[in-house]
Amino acid sequence: MKQQTKTSKNPWVWIPTLYFAEGIPYVIVMTVSVIMYKRFGLSNTDIALYTSWLYLPWVIKPFWSPFVDILKTKRWWIVLMQLFIGAGLAGIALTLPTPFYFKASLAFFWLLAFSSATHDIAADGFYMLALDDSQQSFFVGIRSTFYRLAMITGQGLLIILAGALEIMTGSDPMYVNVTTSPTEQVDYNFENIPEDLSNIDELTFVVYPKNVTINTNKISTDSLSSLKEFAREHNTKNGFIALSETEKLKKNRLDGGETWWSHNISTPLANAIVKNFGVKKEVITKTTDDKVGNAKLVAVRLNKQPEEDKEIVLNTGFAKGDKSISIGSGERLVFNSMNWNVPAYILVQLDPKLEGVTSASFKGISGNIPLAWSITFFIMAGFFILIFVYHRFVLPRPASDHGSAANSPSDILHEFGITFVSFFKKRGIFIAILFMLLYRLGEALLVKLSSPFLLDIKEFGGLGLTTGEVGFVYGTVGVISLTVGGILGGIAVNKKGLKYWLWPMVLAITLPNLAYLYLSTYMPESMILINTAVALEQFGYGFGFTAYMMYMIYFSEGKHKTAHYAICTGFMALGMMLPGMVAGWIQELIGYQHFFILVILCAIPTFLVIPFLKVDPDFGKKDK
Structure with missing residues (x-):
């Protein structure tokens, strides 16, 4: 059994707050930024292009993750990054009311993105060091639950709060x-x-x-x-x-x-x-x-x-x-x-x-949209300062949590090179990379324009929802459906294995995108229909995404599986970043309805890759 800590700390004291803090900056960078810039009146082209670049820290995360192991402790990195995240949120809040808000806030979003990606590396490593094997198994569901709660808070409560503040800071209706x-x-x-x-x-x-x-x-x-x-x-x-x-x-x-x-x-x-x-x-x-x-x-x-x-x-x-x-x-x-x-x-x-x-x-x-969003970000900055202070005292200090500064720079670079070379020598690497880049191609386009579509006025092909309504659609109905789909996907793979469910999950992540084609064609005003359509798409995404995560785990098996999995997540982020950069430009040229048709057609490259994918039929089964 692993030596746990110098001073024993109950995992319930820090695991929920740690993984809630891990999810909040990610959802702010990836989702809240899109909605905020849309409310500021930026074009879909600019929103998709510049916010897609924010994926870059997660794309290149494998390149600096070894240095988190080498320098200082995981605990030190966690606390420092939470302070940086709080500073980044405060920076965004301060710059939003200014004439140069776009460039300045984007710079602070970059700080937020790099701090969040680094926090992910340190938190996941700390989890394995601070808990023994039985505790890791027990708390894996707890950490996932609080990460999902962070998604609900970011996509739901924060957006609803900003929408309420928009109304409160305005003139009479x-x-x-x-x-x-x-x-x-x-x-x-x-x-x-x-x-x-x-x-x-x-x-x-x-x-x-x-x-x-x-x-x-x-x-x-x-x-x-x-x-x-x-x-x-x-x-x-x-x-x-x-x-x-x-x-x-x-x-x-x-x-x-x-x-x-x-x-x-x-x-x-x-x-x-x-x-x-x-x-x-x-x-x-x-x-x-x-x-x-x-x-x-x-x-x-x-x-x-x-x-x-x-x-x-x-x-x-x-x-x-x-x-x-x-x-x-x-x-x-x-x-x-x-x-x-x-x-x-x-x-x-x-x-x-x-x-x-x-x-x-x-x-x-x-x-007063700048003031409303500035207050929202100040609240989150204050929350992260409190999280920083809290974790500064309650995080345990595992004896095994230490840096590797004793290794020489040449040894570090040599091991680093071996890890990357061995990844690209894996059997079936070409098909695996194609799968990782193409599996979420349609979703990469859709995720950047789904919220702008709901917010855009009907004259421009959108549904004309308020900020608060979008917060409810995505932050509650959407996240709950996504979570349920993910849970059922995990149960399904556990029963029959990844290979058995591969095609059903491919169809689940692609075909429900038809819901947005329906919304853009018939433009319903009923919130029940809109919520149902979004719930269907999010459920399919949660169910289908299970195959993606399981395949990355399967392909990473071997001597350097932790590092290889990090490289896989880099390709995953790259597959989201590149299509997302041009999504807004394409949509503004062809309109929402034709854009969602394109999203559906993006399933074809994935369908062409799947037959060449090699997966052990027993992988993922419970008895395996």
């Missing part, structure tokens, strides 16, 4: 009330919008008209197209909405801003993608007499100038009433010190089948 009439026709004069509203103390939105009457008589498709085009051009010109990726391409060409790369590589490639896979020009639903539902514009502006470099985001969505009345354009508008006194336009549209008198209300919510 803005309301637009719409009624329909088969006879009354009202034309609104937008020149009558009040010019001087500075006498109102609080910063607030002014709507004209607040009460809208729309005649149910149908209008021509050209009339509706003209209204939509006018609203979009006006809002884009004045900076209320951002340019799409295709519009950026056109503007770049017109402004003469093309580089050699953009002229010869990126622009032709983008044009080819748009031409062959992009969403065709919008076709407005027509009735039998070539008419569509009537529509009206609503103007919105601020009552006074906000602080310089401060952006106020207005998200307008359906509140109550008849869902035959909807917003056709202008769901998300960004106001600042440059455009505050110019009206932005929201287009309200009727369903062509609507004929009688009915009504609906729309609610516009604005919040």
